[in-house]
Amino acid sequence: MKVFVLVLLASLLYVERAHALMCFSCNKKRSNFGCLKISFCTVDEPYCVSQTISTATGHKSKSISKYCSATCPITFASGVVVMATRCCQHSLCNIFSNDGGLQASSLVLGLSVLFSLLYAVVRPGA
Structure with a gap:
């Protein structure tokens, strides 16, 4: 079992090199916690994008989208709608x-995933 997990980890590291990027992805979520799905970008998509669209009509509303992109979209404001990118x-x-919510470095995130995988491999009693 441990050999299988090590082979899986090594192949995941190989897959990382085959793709240009891995980005978090979601579409029109209310919270950043709904945006924890990981997508593999194509070689033509060199950007990870995070967009927050806010409106101020009667009651404030916000939606967050994250995705891989070939270009970096611009931030714009139009009347009561603001799209921060x-x-x-x-x-x-x-x-x-974009609104100052959940923030973390990719190094911290990567290390936490790595330590979780290593714990699964070497945990006592496994």
């Missing part, structure tokens, strides 16, 4: 929220 160019870098 952040782009970055390294794997899992779009974990941040």
